[in-house]
Amino acid sequence: xxxxxxxxxxxxxxxxxxxxxxxxxxxxxxxxxxxxxxxxxxxxxxxxxxxxxxxxxxxxxxxxxxxxxxxxxxxxxxxxxxxxxxxxxxxxxxxxxxxxxxxxxxxxxxxxxxxxxxxxxxxxxxxxxxxxxxxxxxxxxxxxxxxxxxxxxxxxxxxxxxxxxxxxxxxxxxxxxxxxxxxxxxxxxxxxxxxxxxxxxxxxxxxxxxxxxxxxxxxxxxxxxxxxxxxxxxxxxxxxxxxxxxxxxxxxxxxxxxxxxxxxxxxxxxxxxxxxxxxxxxxxxxxxxxxxxx
Amino acid sequence: xxxxxxxxxxxxxxxxxxxxxxxxxxxxxxxxxxxxxxxxxxxxxxxxxxxxxxxxxxxxxxxxxxxxxxxxxxxxxxxxxxxxxxxxxxxxxxxxxxxxxxxxxxxxxxxxxxxxxxxxxxxxxxxxxxxxxxxxxxxxxxxxxxxxxxxxxxxxxxxxxxxxxxxxxxxxxxxxxxxxxxxxxxxxxxxxxxxxxxxxxxxxxxxxxxxxxxxxxxxxxxxxxxxxxxxxxxxxxxxxxxxxxxxxxxxxxxxxxxxxxxxxxxxxxxxxxxxxxxxxxxxxxxxxxxxxxxxxxxxxxxxxxxxxxxxxxxxxxxxxxxxxxxxxxxxxxxxxxxxxxxxxxxxxxxxxxxxxxxxxxxxxxxxxxxxxxxxxxxxxxxxxxxxxxxxxxxxxxxxxxxxxxxxxxxxxxxxxxxxxxxxxxxxxxxxxxxxxxxxxxxxxxx
Numbered sequence: 001x002x003x004x005x006x007x008x009x010x011x012x013x014x015x016x017x018x019x020x021x022x023x024x025x026x027x028x029x030x031x032x033x034x035x036x037x038x039x040x041x042x043x044x045x046x047x048x049x050x051x052x053x054x055x056x057x058x059x060x061x062x063x064x065x066x067x068x069x070x071x072x073x074x075x076x077x078x079x080x081x082x083x084x085x086x087x088x089x090x091x092x093x094x095x096x097x098x099x100x101x102x103x104x105x106x107x108x109x110x111x112x113x114x115x116x117x118x119x120x121x122x123x124x125x126x127x128x129x130x131x132x133x134x135x136x137x138x139x140x141x142x143x144x145x146x147x148x149x150x151x152x153x154x155x156x157x158x159x160x161x162x163x164x165x166x167x168x169x170x171x172x173x174x175x176x177x178x179x180x181x182x183x184x185x186x187x188x189x190x191x192x193x194x195x196x197x198x199x200x201x202x203x204x205x206x207x208x209x210x211x212x213x214x215x216x217x218x219x220x221x222x223x224x225x226x227x228x229x230x231x232x233x234x235x236x237x238x239x240x241x242x243x244x245x246x247x248x249x250x251x252x253x254x255x256x257x258x259x260x261x262x263x264x265x266x267x268x269x270x271x272x273x274x275x276x277x278x279x280x281x282x283x284x285x286x287x288x289x290x291x292x293x294x
Numbered sequence: 295x296x297x298x299x300x301x302x303x304x305x306x307x308x309x310x311x312x313x314x315x316x317x318x319x320x321x322x323x324x325x326x327x328x329x330x331x332x333x334x335x336x337x338x339x340x341x342x343x344x345x346x347x348x349x350x351x352x353x354x355x356x357x358x359x360x361x362x363x364x365x366x367x368x369x370x371x372x373x374x375x376x377x378x379x380x381x382x383x384x385x386x387x388x389x390x391x392x393x394x395x396x397x398x399x400x401x402x403x404x405x406x407x408x409x410x411x412x413x414x415x416x417x418x419x420x421x422x423x424x425x426x427x428x429x430x431x432x433x434x435x436x437x438x439x440x441x442x443x444x445x446x447x448x449x450x451x452x453x454x455x456x457x458x459x460x461x462x463x464x465x466x467x468x469x470x471x472x473x474x475x476x477x478x479x480x481x482x483x484x485x486x487x488x489x490x491x492x493x494x495x496x497x498x499x500x501x502x503x504x505x506x507x508x509x510x511x512x513x514x515x516x517x518x519x520x521x522x523x524x525x526x527x528x529x530x531x532x533x534x535x536x537x538x539x540x541x542x543x544x545x546x547x548x549x550x551x552x553x554x555x556x557x558x559x560x561x562x563x564x565x566x567x568x569x570x571x572x573x574x575x576x577x578x579x580x581x582x583x584x585x586x587x588x589x590x591x592x593x594x595x596x597x598x599x600x601x602x603x604x605x606x607x608x609x610x611x612x613x614x615x616x617x618x619x620x621x622x623x624x625x626x627x628x629x630x631x632x633x634x635x636x637x638x639x640x641x642x643x644x645x646x647x648x649x650x651x652x653x654x655x656x657x658x659x660x661x662x663x664x665x666x667x668x669x670x671x672x673x674x675x676x677x678x679x680x681x682x683x684x685x686x687x688x689x690x691x692x693x694x695x696x697x698x699x700x701x702x703x704x705x706x707x708x709x710x711x712x713x714x715x716x717x718x719x720x721x722x723x724x725x726x727x728x729x730x731x732x733x734x735x736x737x738x739x740x
Contacts, residue, residue, distance in 0.1 A: 041738065042384050043409045128547025129564060151549040153716040237496040237705075240549045241712035256381055257704055258735050261388070 029272070035265035042259035054266035064267070066242065067250035074161065074246055075226045081165035082221060083214070086172025093173070094180045104174070111170040119234030122163050126150050150236055153243045160232055160244055167231065168224075172217055179213040180206070215286040222282070223275055247271050335366035336621040338394035338628070341383070343376045346576075348644035356637050360628050367624055377496065377552075380703065387411055394619035395629065398612050400434045400687040401699025403443045407435070408696055408739070412614040414440040418626045422633045426653040430686060431610035434694050443612035446632065447642060447649035449571035450681035451502065451607040452674075453595060458588040459486065459566045467592050471507065471535060474567065474595045478543040481566035488543030489567040490559050491536050492551035493712055495705035498688070499556055500536070502607060504707060505688050506569060507532030509606035510596050515707075516689045520697040522732035524707070524725040533721055537714060549715055569594070571609070572647035572678050575671055591674045593681065605684025610652055635659065647671045650679060697736045706731050 036054055040047040058064050093103055110118070125132050126149040137143040149159045183205065191201050229248040232238065238245035238253065245253075247267065255264030340357070344350050350373060357369040372393070374382050380402065386392040387409060398406065406412045419427065419441050427445065435443030453474075455467060459481050468474040478488025493500035505515055513528040523529060540548070545564075548556065560568040561581035568574065578585050593603045613632075615625045631637060633653060639661050642649045646667035651657050657679075662668065668675060685691075689698025701707075710728035713719045 042388055043405055043411075044739070045409065129545045129559065130562070146546075148546045151547045151716075236550060237494065239495045239709070239712055241709065241716045243716065256384065258738065259384065260738055 032265045032268050032272075035262050036269045038262045040262040040265070042255065042261050047262065050262065054263045055270070057263055058266050058270065063242065063245075064247075064250060067245045067247045070157075070244065071226055071246040071248075073157070074164075074228075074232075075222060077161045078164040078168065078225045078228075079218065079221055081161060082168040082172050082225075083218070085165055085169035087176055087214075089169065089173040090176035090180060093177055104177075107173060108170045110167050111174075113167075115230040116234060118163070118167055119231055123150070123235050126159065151240055153240060156236060156240065156243055160235060163235070164225065164228070164231060168221065172221070175213060175217050176210060179210040183209045212286060212289055215282065215289060219279060219282045219286070222278060226275060226278075227271070333366065334364045334621075334624050334627060336624055337368040337370065338619065338621050338624050339370045339372060340625075340628075341372050341374060341379065341393040341396040343374055343379045343397050345373055345375050346645070349641065349649075352637075352641045352644045353632075356632055356641070357628070359637075360631055364624075364627075369624075369628065390618070392616050392618050394621060395613065395615050395625035397446065398443065398614050399699075400443075400610060400612060400690065400694065401702055403435045403612050403614060404694045404696050404699050406614060407437050407442050411617055412442050413617050413619075413622060414442055415444055415613075415615055415626065415629070416441045418629050419444050421630055422653065426655060428610075428652070428683070430683075431652055434610055434687065434690060435612050435614075436694070443614045444629070445610035445652035446613050448608060448610045448652045448682050449573070449648060449650055450605055450609070450678050450685060451506070451569055451571060452591045452593060452677050452681055454560060454568045454570055454574050454589060454591045456481075456563070456566050456585075456588050457590055468595055469592075470599050471510065471595045471597060475535070475539060475543075478539060478567055482543045485564065487545055487559065487565050489539055490548045490551065490556055490565050491540040491544040492548045492553075492556040493540075493708045493715070494550045494552040494555065495708045495712060497552035497705070497708065498702040499551065499553055499708070500711045501688060501702050501707040503536055503569065504529070504532050506594050506606045507535055509685070509691075510594060510601070510604060514689070514691050515701055516692055516695075516697060518692060520692060520695055520736065522697075522701065522729045522736070524710070524729040524732075525722065530721060530725060533711070533714075533725060536711070537721070540711075540715060549712055572650070572671070572674060573645060575647050575667060575674065576645050579667075590671075591677050593677060603680070603684070605681040607688055608682050608685040609687060611649075636661075647675050647678065650675070650682060696739050700735050700739070701732065704732065704735055706735070 037049060037051060038047045039050045039053075089107055093100065093107070096103055113121075126134065128134055128146055128148045128151055131149075134143070134146045134149065138146045147155065149155050187205050188201055191205060196204070226246075227248055228246070229252065232244050232246060233249055233252070236244045238249040248271070251264050251267035251271065254267060255261050342350075342353060344353055354371060357371060361367055361369055376399065379396075380399075383392060383396070383398075383402070383406075392411065403412070419432065422444070424432075428448075431445040431448060432441055434445075435441055453468075460467065460477070463477075463480055465477045465480065466473075468477050474489075480488070482488040491500070491503060501515070508515055508526075508528050511528045511531075513523075513526060515523055515529065517523045524533075545559070556568065557570060557574065557577055558581070559565045560570070560574060561577040563582050563585050572591075574589065574591075575586070578589055594606055596602075596604070613629055615622050615629070619625055632641065635656065638651070638653075638656055639659065642651060642656070642662065643665050646665045651662075656662055687694075687698060689695065689701045692698070706728050710724045713727075714721055714724045
């Protein structure tokens with residue numbers, strides 16, 4: 001019988017990457033899964049196995065559903081805004097002939113800032129007493145009183161979405177612009193000769209060429225935006241009155257606030273399961289597009 | 295044969311190296327890790343929350359001096375704000391990443407003792423002089439007759455006011471809550487707010503303000519059996535009182551304010567009244583030097599004018615030595631040097647009147663008294679010193695407890711106020727919900 005020889009050399013080469021992936025991905029997932037089944041408390045030395053008790057507690061907590069709905073709204077609104085602004089900017093930049101590099105750098109600036117700088121800057125700009133923007137609006141007569149962008153329950157969520165769109169649109173723009181530049185120009189020329197309108201060129205040449213890239217961007221941004229923690233937490237801390245508490249902030253408050261690490265882990269596992277389902281649906285759609293293109 | 299020789303050689307080498315190792319240990323180090331003849335040797339990490347420049351500089355200078363006197367010692371200092379510090383040590387405890395020594399808040403110390411994360415420091419207290427510390431301050435870190443922390447400095451919450459604004463409006467310094475509300479409402483004009491009421495959920499400010507009111511009526515936010523008490527008549531009265539202040543005298547943005555946002559308004563001259571410790575002096579000095587002569591403080595308002603002066607919140611900022619430390623002897627030796635008269639006075643002078651001495655024999659020294667700010671704000675120093683002796687940390691009126699720490703660290707009372715203000719939730723309903731939530735959190739640590 002002929003036995004297959006194992007090439008240990010190859011395994012040695014991929015071993016460092018395997019270790020890194022194991023440490024950064026597999027370990028946290030399994031430790032979260034494990035802790036979610038225990039009564040693990042952040043500053044208590046001992047804990048017990050509680051089965052699905054943490055899941056039950058989370059799934060019967062109305063605040064979890066409130067945070068979940070806030071997360072969905074946050075993700076959908078931010079994503080739509082980022083795609084609209086990023087896409088429009090990319091289309092515009094694609095037509096620019098002079099100083100293209102300068103425009104690109106200017107438009108990518110928001111993406112280049114660390115979240116902490118963005119959060120504190122906006123917090124300062126929007127401060128309801130001494131902030132630049134409320135004072136400009138008030139003193140110019142555009143607002144009857146100082147607008148409370150971060151403390152009014154009717155304004156705070158929209159304000160955060162605006163900041164997130166401003167922050168995330170450049171990333172969409174750069175990727176869409178790269179995809180636009182791979183479209184062969186002769187297709188547009190041929191379409192023009194055939195008398196196709198600008199809209200037809202966009203729908204039948206531009207969209208098919210970039211839809212897979214945009215689809216993948218939507219997948220990535222959905223995960224990032226849904227899991228986004230820093231911008232919201234640094235600007236409003238999830239308040240006022242939980243108006244901006246998303247699932248990651250809910251999980252954080254559970255783990256590092258009330259120190260119920262087991263329950264917090266259950267939230268993160270539920271979050272992971274939800275995102276896996278969303279990604280599965282997205283990839284099905286993208287796979288279908290790719291098949292159509294072939 | 296060759297293998298046998300090699301094995302014997304390796305075994306001999308191992309025995310020799312063990313002997314050398316033992317020899318080094320016995321010759322160079324004592325049991326507790328000190329070098330020969332009690333000489334200190336090793337590296338420690340010190341976490342503190344003295345984020346402002348002068349305090350940080352004095353501590354660094356003290357560490358540098360200590361390292362110069364003990365050349366085999368290295369002290370690495372890491373600084374975190376109080377909020378970050380809490381996250382840092384709780385997560386660090388779970389991950390086994392804690393310092394050798396640190397500052398803390400009294401509420402933290404109880405949790406640290408519960409988690410068996412810190413060690414007793416009675417020997418340091420005795421070396422400095424047990425009778426030099428206030429008994430109440432030491433008791434905040436005491437369990438089973440052992441002291442697990444020692445206070446580095448003390449301060450208390452008092453009422454700060456703008457003398458110039460009161461004079462201009464012909465108002466007296468308020469002594470009761472009613473007078474306070476009246477004055478605050480009168481002074482809310484021309485871009486100045488009478489009093490900001492802060493309730494950002496990431497801080498303890500609303501809990502602090504509510505505690506002032508409840509303590510002034512002789513109540514507590516905790517029951518005798520350490521349950522949250524937000525639905526007592528006094529607490530409901532207090533909640534309504536602060537909601538009235540928020541509605542009529544406070545910037546609406548203060549619903550999100552944490553301690554620094556709140557203090558900044560007073561520093562910038564945008565509030566007529568505020569509640570804080572002597573740290574307000576340095577804040578105003580730095581931000582609005584022209585207002586320094588216009589500020590002063592008085593005892594916290596009372597419900598009735600003839601009620602006795604009381605204290606609602608004293609903070610004795612403790613130092614602790616962590617159980618994980620490999621060199622507790624270095625930590626303890628270094629802590630002792632911080633209490634040496636010269637170093638200690640320099641430290642306090644980094645925020646004069648803000649940090650009051652936690653030990654006797656300092657405030658009456660010539661060096662301490664010669665400080666310009668101490669002289670200028672002698673009234674404030676007296677008011678705060680009296681308040682220090684009249685109270686303890688929030689909830690500590692029932693003795694140190696984890697519940698008292700959780701009362702202030704969860705932001706639940708702050709969320710309650712936010713809920714009432716932004717969602718219009720009924721006061722009693724919101725208070726009951728917050729009380730239940732706090733009790734649920736308390737139960738989780740039993």
